[in-house]
Amino acid sequence: MMRWQDLALGQRPPGRWALAADWIVADLPGGRQxxxxxxxxxxxxxxxxxGGRFPGEVSARFDMGCALVTPGFVDLDALADLDTTVLGLDNQPGWAKGRVWPHDYAGRExxxxxxxxxxxxxxxxxxxxxxxxxxxxxxxxxxxxxGETVPEFEAAAAAAAEMGLRVWLGPAYRSGGVRLxxxxxxxxxxxxPRGIRGFExxxxxxxxxxxxxxxxxxGMFAPDRVETCTEALLRATFDAARDLDLPVRLHMAQGEMELQTxxxxxxxxxxxxLDRLGLLSDRLIAPHATVATAEDLAAYAANGVTVAHCPLVSARHGAALRSFSDLRARGVRIGMGTDTAPADMVLNxxxxxxxxxxxxxxxxxxxxxxxLDAATIGxxxxLKRPDLGRLGPGTKADLAxxxxxxxxMVPRIDPVQTLLLGATGRVTRATVVDGRLSMRDGAVAGIDLPVARAQAQVQFDRLVACYPERTFGHPPVDRIFPPAYPLTRFPEPSP
Incomplete structure (x- = not known):
């Protein structure tokens, strides 16, 4: 029999195979069990x-032991860059810290x-x-x-296919922005016109x-924040999304700057x-709803809009959905997103x-x-995909x-409660997508993570060094992002 550790990353086990564990969240005719x-x-x-032990033949049986198997998480607002929101954790206000371009900065890549x-x-x-x-x-x-470019998303599609991640892709575009x-x-x-070219x-x-x-x-459509889009751009977006039957994600009801604008x-x-324009629909995914009014939520519920709830990034900036329970009671559909580093759905x-x-x-x-239901079924x-976010006969083999x-995590209680109350995503042992082993024990198909982590840090440090030119008044980096405590640097020892 093949061993779990013998499986090649990025590949499906041959034939029909079984995965056992102490606990499995399964979706059966009687409901989730x-x-x-x-x-x-x-x-x-x-x-x-x-269900119980399968009576038929299988090519391999893998017993994960003291583990919880759940449907794979569906991340409606998944971080896909080196997160700059973490720079604002203790460095406020954002407009004075490079989050909004000053009038004398010419935007560049x-x-x-x-x-x-x-x-x-x-x-x-x-x-x-x-x-x-x-x-x-x-x-x-x-x-x-x-905005984002088609070539970078062509590269993203190639990466997702190689690594084994199910993705909905679309470059972000906009009609405008905010300057100081x-x-x-x-x-x-x-x-x-630039916005329309980006949409096309x-x-x-x-x-x-x-x-x-x-x-x-x-595919998907990803117009940027609502305050950066014109009516014409949004009408073109929703018309195309309807014709192609694709989702639209549009950030709105998420902050004071947006409200004022x-x-x-x-x-x-x-x-x-959007309701007045007749554009709200069940294909719309709307992060984050933290400043949504009762009237806003009523419009969402009436039109089947899904709120992408990203509690970690909201809490870091002093905001919260008001509230998950209230939205559910109003009939608003809720899914989950990460939208910040770490991209940890358990922590969210x-x-x-x-x-x-x-x-x-x-x-x-x-x-x-x-x-857990919001992070999977929601x-x-x-995405109108009843074969995802669930584990039962006929569903896609996407699991964690x-x-x-x-x-x-001791003492352990119910495994689902223990996962949310005592863990983070760091206890993820494996991720399977479309029946392929995409991640096992911290190793991911298609990438050398130790090398990549070092490269990511170098790239991020270079980005931070450029912040003075795009910050109002052009202060030095150590004034934009001061250390938590006064920093004392010691010289390198002599060889």
Whole structure:
């Protein structure tokens, strides 16, 4: 019999094979269940059995022992670059720290094409390390000349196919942005023709890439933040998305800068503006809803919009969804996203569970199972993919294996509750996508992670060194991002 450690990364085991574990979250005709001592049987890209020991023949049986197997996570707002939001953790306000271009800065690309291709590959590895099997990548446009490019997404598609990550891809585009004038006040700046050109390139890419790599790669539309898009750009986007039957992700109801800009430009909030335009629909995925009003949420619920809940990045900036439980009670669909480093869905679910109870003022508001459902079923339903986010006969073989024997998780209770209340994504032992072993014990198909981590740090340090030219008043780096404590440097010892 083949051993688990003998399986080649990036490959499917031959024939029909079984995966057993102490606990499996399975989706059966009677609903979602926790199987103790059960097993899954997988044939090529599909689960054909979930239950007790399979009576038929299998080519191999792998017993993961003290482990929890769950459906792979669906990340609706998956970090796909070297995260610059972490720079703002203790460095505020953002507009004075390079997050908004000053009037005397000419926007330029701060990464080379090769660096952009590398950061997608590196980010995809982080997703797989954390049990994420389906992802809609997101990257910041703050350090970009304008929008994302088709060539970098061609490279991203190639990386996802090689590494074994299911992705929905589409370059981000926009009609405008916000600049700081000479006094430091925020002013919208628009170039509508440039936005349309970006959309047209993105639409061509989405149509061409959709369904490639044996169905692993799908297209999507990713117009940037709502306040940077014109009505014409959004109408063109939703028309094309309808014609191609693809999802649209549009960030809105996410912050004070957006609220002020939308009220100045359109006299209302972003969700109500889109509702007035007739553009809200069940193909829309809308991160983050942390400043959504009751009227905004009613419009979301009435039109089947899915909120991509990213609690970690929100909490780091003093915001929270108000609340996960309230949105569910209003009938708003909710999926989960990461949107920051680490790309850790377990940590996001744990943060979301705690934030929800704090905001709700109730210790029993929502449950670990509710958040696991949002991170799996909620995301899959937003993508209209009932074969994802679930493990049962006929579903895709997309799954994650979590170590329940981790020394820091003692005493263990129910494994799902233990995972959310006592762990992070660092206990992910394996990630399988489309029946392929994409990650095992910290090694990911298609990438040398120790080398990549060093390269990522060098690339990020070079980006930070460029911040003075794109920060209001052009202060030095040590004033933009001062150390947590006064820094004392010692000279290198003499050879």
């Amino acid at each position: 926790l199987l103790q001592g059960g097993e899954l049987v997988i044939e090529r890209d599909r689960v054909i059995h979930a 701060m990464y080379t094409p090769d660096e952009l291709a590398f950061q997608k590959r590196f980010a995809f590895a982080q997703l797989l390390l954390n049990g994420i099997t389906s992802a809609l990548p997101i990257a910041s446009l703050f350090y970009r000349a304008w 004038d000479a006094s430091g006040a925020m002013q919208p700046v628009f170039d509508a 390139a993105a639409a061509g890419f989405a149509a061409r890439i959709d369904g490639s790599a044996g169905g692993l790669i799908s 939308m009220r100045r430009l359109h006299g209302t909030t972003a969700p109500l503006w 679910m744990a943060t979301g569970l705690m934030a929800n109870r704090i905001v709700s003022g109730r210790g029993d508001a929502a449950s670990a199972a509710d958040f 995301g899959a339903d937003a 294996v979590f170590d329940m024997a981790d020394a820091h």
